[in-house]
Amino acid sequence: MDNFIYSIPTTAYFGKGQIKVLGETIKTYGGSKVLLAYGGGSIKKNGIYDAVIEQLDKADLARVELSGIQPNPRIESVEEGIDLFRRNGCDFILAVGGGSTLDACKAIAAGVEFDGPATDLFVNESGLSPIYDAAPLATILTMAGTGSEMDMGAVITVGEDHKKKVVMHPLLNPRFSILDPEYTFSVPEYHSMAGAADILCHLMEQYFTNDVAAKVQDRMNEGVMKVVLEDAVKILANPQDYDARANIMWASSMALAGFQFLLGKPSPTFPLHGMGHELSSMYDMTHGVTLALLTPAWMRHTISAAPEHLPIFARFARNVFDIREEDDAKAAEQGVARLVEFYAAIKMPANLRDAGVREEDLAVIAGKAVENGKLGILASLGKDEVLQILRAAFTG
Amino acid sequence: MDNFIYSIPTTAYFGKGQIKVLGETIKTYGGSKVLLAYGGGSIKKNGIYDAVIEQLDKADLARVELSGIQPNPRIESVEEGIDLFRRNGCDFILAVGGGSTLDACKAIAAGVEFDGPATDLFVNESGLSPIYDAAPLATILTMAGTGSEMDMGAVITVGEDHKKKVVMHPLLNPRFSILDPEYTFSVPEYHSMAGAADILCHLMEQYFTNDVAAKVQDRMNEGVMKVVLEDAVKILANPQDYDARANIMWASSMALAGFQFLLGKPSPTFPLHGMGHELSSMYDMTHGVTLALLTPAWMRHTISAAPEHLPIFARFARNVFDIREEDDAKAAEQGVARLVEFYAAIKMPANLRDAGVREEDLAVIAGKAVENGKLGILASLGKDEVLQILRAAFTG
Known part of the structure; x- marks a missing residue:
């Protein structure tokens, strides 16, 4: 067996109603103004959006919203998120969705602390993205599959030929992920x-x-x-x-x-x-x-x-x-x-x-x-x- | 399935020669003066003690030694460790050994920040020890079995009838553990x-x-x-x-x-x-x-x-x-x-x-x-x- 380092930086809150920990846990990680990112709006139909807002409000957390992150998320969404985060003085990112929203948010977390264009965030020959800091990130998973809720990687689509590129760094592990199986009941x-x-x-x-x-x-x-x-x-x-x-x-x-x-x-x-x-x-x-x-x-x-x-x-x-x-x-x-x-x-x-x-x-x-x-x-x-x-x- | 929280606070450095990370990693966690604890002295025979000292010296880390921790470790060893740590102004605990040494060190880590006798460190009806802080702890495992290198619990022996009692708290998870399988070659x-x-x-x-x-x-x-x-x-x-x-x-x-x-x-x-x-x-x-x-x-x-x-x-x-x-x-x-x-x-x-x-x-x-x-x-x-x-x- 080769040598290795085992490190699991993400805490998972698993089960029904675990969203109740959301506000206080964001505060534990220093969040006060949250970039709330999600996809096409299904969370507004199934009640998850309302539940999130209720918890953020209860904890007196301010928020800015980034909606419309598409499947196979594009670098343009990442750039929009970075801009929103910076302009509004956010200090925490909350991704609510499946792998696409989570991946976009990881790239945003990397980008807001990065001095350069978002297209330079991709892994280099070291196998990691060239970053030294990242915004703290949490996720609320609404679709099981990509594992993005517990890892340090993200796949972002770039250019007219839709090339998929990887952002990856230990700093991008979510601080915590809320995993409520009931949130996946309505996934087609x-x-x-x-x-x-x-x-x-x-x-x-x-x-x-x-x-x-x-x-x-x-x-x-x-x-x-x-x-x-x-x-x-x-x-x-x-x-x-x-x-x-x-x-x-x-x-x-x-x-x-x-x-x-x-x-x-x-x-x-x-x-x-x-x-x-x-x-x-x-x-x-x-x-x-x-x-x-x-x-x-x-x-x-x-x-x-x-x-x-x-x-x-x-x-x-x-x-x-x-x-x-x-x-x-x-x-x-x-x-x-x-x-x-x-x-x-x-x-x-x-x-x-x-x-x-x-x-x-x-x-x-x-x-x-x-x-x-x-x-x-x-x-x-x-x-x-x-x-x-x-x-x-x-x-x- | 019941709700749960998944949290793995300990980083494991696994494999041959991983002791090379010891000094720098202790410093990462704020250590400068280390309480180095071990058991009956077998680590002096098999070379592990020398390897530890070499790494501590290379990183300019001061140390105080607590030796002679016995199998089924006793509260008296814990008290001795707490006293040594405090008297010498230590700020980090390094346990080198099997489950007994590790368990004693967890209780010491709890005790040095505890205002009361070590015998009050045991779990109460909440299932946890009544502590609010603990010294940072790392382990170097020399015998596989107890799992103490990756968990938050310790078993300590008390009194003339050798009663075994439990110390347990998330603060007692080691910051990191060095797991070198070669260190177990000489275990009988x-x-x-x-x-x-x-x-x-x-x-x-x-x-x-x-x-x-x-x-x-x-x-x-x-x-x-x-x-x-x-x-x-x-x-x-x-x-x-x-x-x-x-x-x-x-x-x-x-x-x-x-x-x-x-x-x-x-x-x-x-x-x-x-x-x-x-x-x-x-x-x-x-x-x-x-x-x-x-x-x-x-x-x-x-x-x-x-x-x-x-x-x-x-x-x-x-x-x-x-x-x-x-x-x-x-x-x-x-x-x-x-x-x-x-x-x-x-x-x-x-x-x-x-x-x-x-x-x-x-x-x-x-x-x-x-x-x-x-x-x-x-x-x-x-x-x-x-x-x-x-x-x-x-x-x-």
């Missing part, structure tokens, strides 16, 4: 299931790295994967199943809290996210859906291209899907097949074609995916390999 | 295995509570239990197996970090620890050994006394031991039998008699165990029930 089925696919992918991207005997991390990871597989479908059956919503929400947070399942393991390049982001850029496709579309093809490619890592895929099949097959190759393939069944059960599109991707775009997507270098860890993915995976995922 | 086999039994018991005490569908927590817990069962025996075969030592050390920390596997579940009374502490008090028996001796008897008693909770024991058997039996009662009993085999494999004594307990003491032990109230959560344990468990554990 499609987005709930895309969130589950996203969680599962975060777990898999940390699982499928070179085997370094980091067994505690991998075994805990397998446990969380099992829960996602079991409970996502319960939400399909009953969107108001509190325990299922709670388990999926907590799975989202555990999947990325301190990247705890990656500790002591070689850092992967998150190849599925790398490829998926290009699909989202070109088609504005929901993030989690792109991951579900690509994962089986990526697994089969890796098993074939790097057979020395077959035991990891066989272990996945046995420990996550309880497959009893003794032959590694057969077990691994059965694992992929079961994963495909899961994606079908949660109503993900069967292949890229069904999802509206044009075959003639695949080569362009592959090129963009490796623009900043090869992807992959178990098997290195250049443009040719990514194109193979995309073609396999095109027909499913 | 008996204590290494007792540590593994202690870890497993921490996991089980969090697992065996009323089923509230906290599946992420339970599934992660099962994963860690599996690792303990698999890797403890590897240490028996090769005490210098780095990966096995690393996995057991990380299992120790994960088992109690923020009591993460208990979040959202009803709080148990830690009945195995409650009974085990009385055995340690009377016979100065190693903590982990007492737990191994009592657990199978406690499980069988609970299955019999609270059959409505049988499915939890059957789930444990299936998910942790991969038992395929479909009948719950049979599966549960097979799980207990496999656990008994594990304790035998790690060379724990087979029963209380073999461990030197006198049959005529059992009733006294039972009485003391319930002095502060009944134990247990799935099945309530009064004196009679504890005595039944002790009698069953006596013959094994």
Whole structure:
């Protein structure tokens, strides 16, 4: 096992009605004037907005609002937020929403203390954003999936070709996150299931790295994967199943809290996210859906291209899907097949074609995916390999 | 699932040579004069003491030493530490050792800022110690087991009858812990295995509570239990197996970090620890050994006394031991039998008699165990029930 540092800076307040701690906890972290950021306004329909305002008012906290943050949030929203925060003398950021709102707010938190354009906030060759300070941030999660509520990263869309770029720094971990499973009751089925696919992918991207005997991390990871597989479908059956919503929400947070399942393991390049982001850029496709579309093809490619890592895929099949097959190759393939069944059960599109991707775009997507270098860890993915995976995922 | 707060205040520096961060990290937390506490002096033989001194000197940190902290640490050591810290104007505590040294240091950290005798530091009816401040504390772990390196609790022995009492407060979480698996290479086999039994018991005490569908927590817990069962025996075969030592050390920390596997579940009374502490008090028996001796008897008693909770024991058997039996009662009993085999494999004594307990003491032990109230959560344990468990554990 490699050396590592385990640090979980975010406190989570989990459960029904936890919003009651909002005002006092913001004050604990020195907040007095809050930039309140949210998305398209669904929180005004489902009552969450009113609940937030009530708590802020009760604690005598002033606020400025930034609304309209879009899915796949753009740098322009970040710039608007930075400007609002500075002009109004805010000292705290409260993100209310899903991963997109949270990610935009992390970039805003970095930007308000940054002497330079927001486009310089992205990670450099050190793997971190070049920042030395950030505004304190808290989140109220309304959609489970991205894990942004418990990690230090954000993905921001830039430019006319919708390039996705990463902002990442330990200073950007939320001070606290309020996780009320009831807030996710009204999330539409499609987005709930895309969130589950996203969680599962975060777990898999940390699982499928070179085997370094980091067994505690991998075994805990397998446990969380099992829960996602079991409970996502319960939400399909009953969107108001509190325990299922709670388990999926907590799975989202555990999947990325301190990247705890990656500790002591070689850092992967998150190849599925790398490829998926290009699909989202070109088609504005929901993030989690792109991951579900690509994962089986990526697994089969890796098993074939790097057979020395077959035991990891066989272990996945046995420990996550309880497959009893003794032959590694057969077990691994059965694992992929079961994963495909899961994606079908949660109503993900069967292949890229069904999802509206044009075959003639695949080569362009592959090129963009490796623009900043090869992807992959178990098997290195250049443009040719990514194109193979995309073609396999095109027909499913 | 119940509401909960997830908070992990301790940063862990895990791996070979991590002691290199010691000096600078102490300074980060405001330390300039360190109370350096350790046990019987084994760290002077295995080189850890010299490595610590080198790092403190390099960072120009002054120090005062408190040595000779005994297993099952006594309140007198705590009082001595408080006095040393105050007289010398220390501002930071560094505990180097296993759970006993760490626990004593937590009580010292509480005591130096406390206006009253150390004997008033124990938890009151609120479940926490009555403190409002504490000295900053770091730990360097030399023996895996108690999880004290990542939690907020300490067990201190008091009085002529060696009563074990608890100090517990969020202020007592270490600021950071240095976890170098190589530091545990020289731990004698008996204590290494007792540590593994202690870890497993921490996991089980969090697992065996009323089923509230906290599946992420339970599934992660099962994963860690599996690792303990698999890797403890590897240490028996090769005490210098780095990966096995690393996995057991990380299992120790994960088992109690923020009591993460208990979040959202009803709080148990830690009945195995409650009974085990009385055995340690009377016979100065190693903590982990007492737990191994009592657990199978406690499980069988609970299955019999609270059959409505049988499915939890059957789930444990299936998910942790991969038992395929479909009948719950049979599966549960097979799980207990496999656990008994594990304790035998790690060379724990087979029963209380073999461990030197006198049959005529059992009733006294039972009485003391319930002095502060009944134990247990799935099945309530009064004196009679504890005595039944002790009698069953006596013959094994």
